[in-house]
Amino acid sequence: MFGYIVRRILMTIPVMLVVAVVVFLLLHLSPGDPAAIIAGDNATDEDIQRIRVSLGFDRPLLTQFTLWIGALVQGDLGVSVFNKVSVWELIVQRMEPTLMLAATTMGFAVLIAVPVGVLAAWKAGSWIDHLIMGIAVLAFSAPVFLIGYGLVYQFARVWRILPVQGYTPMAQDFTGFWQHLVLPAITLGLVFAALLARMTRSTMMDVLNEDYIRTARAKGLAPSAVLIRHALKNAAVPIVTTIGLGIALLIGGVVVTESVFAIPGIGRLTIEAVTQRDYPVIQGVILIASFVYVLINLGIDLTYALLDPRIRY
């Protein structure tokens, strides 16, 4: 048990190291002089030289990497080229809307996708299954902005019952917070729910083929008891694991959704940083997003190792 937990935690180190190397190399392997790219098209040679020295680009690559990694380990993500504020501070300022959107989306998607996916697996091959899976393909093929603008058009322009765009912090105005969040969460939630429903269905189908399910049915248990107590309980681990892996997709979707609904979160911060060529901010966002993804998946695996005595390596 203890050995597994330690091994699982140690496994995250090479993954994060690869992320760090990729993020570092992106800037240095890209064609052209990174200092010139950050300085922009109208920069003078002096500006470029100043940026080169201030970001340490004039030193050998290995030295730069060691210094950069050393700072990272201490939680120092560097300083924004544009705002001269620490990257960490910028990210924390923009964290709330993104976390709220991601959490609401996730909640909405799981609430729809798990029951619907279970139903499709239970009725596999029937018209209900075909209908559910048909809607799922439709929903995850739909571009986020098409659903988003469609909802905005209907709810904010035609019916005028919800605001068009923007974000209100929860602490400031509780009703306003939900009014602003409901459309973005539904938009992204539909796409994500479609993916989850497909995964839930295929996982449930595997479990429903197991011998113990046949035994449970044969001994005359009610279908609902078989489905929920025997099947879903055993399918829960792989379902939650796939949800965890899907978080990388969710983060990508959040970036686009924030842009559709003008939500001032991490996604917008990234796009602003791209237009300002504020590379330390871009690096910081990628590192934090990947770190969150790795941590959530670590958390999921560890929780299951604690709860499920079968998981031992």
Add this chain to the structure above:
Amino acid sequence: MMRIFRRYPRVVIGGTLLAILVGLSLLAPWIAPYDPIKLSVANRLKPPSEKFWFGTDAYGRDVLSRTLWGGQISLLIAVSVAFASTVIGTSIGLIAGYFRAMDAVVMRVMDGLMAIPGILLAVAMLSLSKASVQTVIIAITIPEIPRVVRLVRAVVLSLREQTFVSGAISSGSRLPRILFRHILPNALTPIIVQATYIAASAVLIEAYLGFLGVGTPPETPSWGNIIAEGRNFIMLAIWSVLFPGLFLGTMVLSINILGDGIRDMLDPRIAKRI
């Protein structure tokens, strides 16, 4: 024909829908009623009419013509990304699955790449390079590679245990023969299915990148760019987002349906489960 439809409805529906969209895009130079990039101040933000079926955008350009031309770029990107990521991913996956010594290192690198949200990685790569169709293809391809690697590696690992492969190994077949004659043909089905899904997601990601303002050069009439420009006038002229958006959604949908259909057709064992 009816028999094929009844057996593989998804291949027929997805394939037909896709063929229509591919046809319309490829014929754009001949069937598009107007020049997709010609500005016309007099015709700004005109709603759909007999003259402009899909209306005009803020620069007076015909949305129908732009949408048809945009399909060509989406197709080019879909095919290139699907091809590049499967070829690179399959090569790495074969190596990782077959040579145990390489496996741990390669897979840790892939785990690391997969931990980075694909859109963020693509945005970061594009922010550093000059916008062009090639850089967009590279930026979409790299985040897709790890998925192919994992798939191919898993297939190779299970094939290695099969008697025909261990038989080939013990009878002294040379490595290229084992890999390309015995393993690759048996891994082809899941790779082809994966390639279609990658093509669908590439079309979508191209549009997202354009929408976020880091895609192909702004003057290119790609679907992402048309929608990105149209969004500024969304409340005045929803048609400049709606029509290219519908084309985009339909193309992604048709490729996804086709992918599901191909999966069912090539591997009936999986079809029963998924």
